[in-house]
Amino acid sequence: MDVADRAGVSKSTVSNVIRGTAQVARATRERVERAIAETGYHPNAIARSLKARTSSAIGFVVPDLTNPFYAQLAVGVERAASTHGYAVLTAHTECLPAIEGDVGRAFIERRVDGVIIGGISLGSTLPRMLLDRGTPVVLASLGEIDDPRLGVIDHDDPSAMEAIVDHLYGLGHRRFAFVSPQMDEQAGERRRLGFQKALKRRRLTAVGIDRATAVVAHNDMQAIAIIDDLERRGRRVPADVSVVGYDDVPLAAHSRVQLTTVRSDAMEMSRRAVELLLAATRDGRHVSHREMLPNPLVIRATTGRPPA
Amino acid sequence: MDVADRAGVSKSTVSNVIRGTAQVARATRERVERAIAETGYHPNAIARSLKARTSSAIGFVVPDLTNPFYAQLAVGVERAASTHGYAVLTAHTECLPAIEGDVGRAFIERRVDGVIIGGISLGSTLPRMLLDRGTPVVLASLGEIDDPRLGVIDHDDPSAMEAIVDHLYGLGHRRFAFVSPQMDEQAGERRRLGFQKALKRRRLTAVGIDRATAVVAHNDMQAIAIIDDLERRGRRVPADVSVVGYDDVPLAAHSRVQLTTVRSDAMEMSRRAVELLLAATRDGRHVSHREMLPNPLVIRATTGRPPA
DNA sequence: CTGAAAGCGCTTACAG
């Protein structure tokens, strides 16, 4: 109204020039533009959202931003979303069901147009809660949850685990341990299962970490923490124990780390996730689409022959 | 309206029971609550925001989420904000002025109730842009920008730099180099200045990294990258070159890294930042308050005597 | 204790 008064027009006209859609006489438009500049007016996105019934915001739920893999996912999501004019509400859950519930409620109340989930607790009800309200959701990197409405961008964890075990077995290892994530993560379960299947195929069963000559971690950050722990207790990596991670975070390639791991492309993953999500949002439907990204084994210097 | 019809009351009454503020007869309240449960109704926060003229959202701008220090800052901000019922809009700027401008505009249009800035470009106009519109802002960890309306939670970078140089000088180093951040960060400048002052006090001037026996990096991630680079080129740390970081990210304590650095407490920093910001928001004023957090030197294994 | 009315700041047919 302030701008309208100053330009001597109605607020409809101001709206028309701002959105640039309707026909507005040149002189009128210029007067309005001048008034906008003079008043430093910025349209109120909240009012626009209320009317439009879309928030132009998406939710992003992540267990732990402190893990560089998730941080990269967050960066990718934010970058892709903002390119399309969407804001992103980030929620840090630590895979705690109570927090996941709160987050779901908050996202629903704020009417996010869609949600990208980077990781959730085992058996989480969050996706269904959202889906049932008509909010599209895509899962990035956390395994199949069985709902056809979901979008899923994922890796082939079982194959990756097979490749890891194959590599280690070829080196001569026979005593393997798997280290699950600290958090009760959905994805953890699937990797562990893949690992066990790969062992079974070779008529092996997992042993405790202290008896193992090869330790497979759920992700890189954990592998790096395990190396720290082993070395503090006087065991050398890889001379005494081989360690394998998962994700290929930037640090994994560092000269002091040189972690053998599985490469995943968080940037590409999040880019695709946003793309699929926004397409669904535009069409007012669920994503209902799944795709796999390649995740090759990267052999570096934390794996070697077992001690004789 | 749906809930109201089902409960046979007006929407005013529904509103009253939801907000729990006005007096509502027991029987009526129960009918309404039942109707809410049956319909799975969730209030529309957008409409509420429009009416209330507050979004219950804060903005968080960060140069690079991939840096664990910033990731921790983000976690702390999100955790503290959600505790108070605020959502956080995260924006990743890479210290690019163009992006900072876009972010500022987006935050203003979305009417965030305040913004926390973890890092911005040198000479950024973002804080003023926000402040001038009446949006409170607090700067975390990036040095003083001269505006009394700002909230500032910071470290004493000059003292930390003095402590670093003192440590190195005591070890016998005389040829120092400083490595600025890749991004054109505000904070980088101040640390560099502190570093130079500390050298000057000892009648020294900085040399290039290849001639230095002691390298001081703007932050840990950079220090870690420098170690990688040096070691790939055959120089040993600390036998040939000492390296010091800044931040004390979790990784700095790792057995394979053991980085000498300056401790900062991102969690505490962000907690305080949110606290100050929300207090200002509630009172409809700017923060206008600054405080320093301690940042002691942590001596680990990347610093030692210079080669003879 | 309950509800009708006004208003938050926009957008969007529609009439002129």
Add this chain to the structure above:
DNA sequence: CTGAAAGCGCTTACAG
């Protein structure tokens, strides 16, 4: 080409 009117889904005095 321009503006009056209705409506998005809430909240909030205020009357009854």
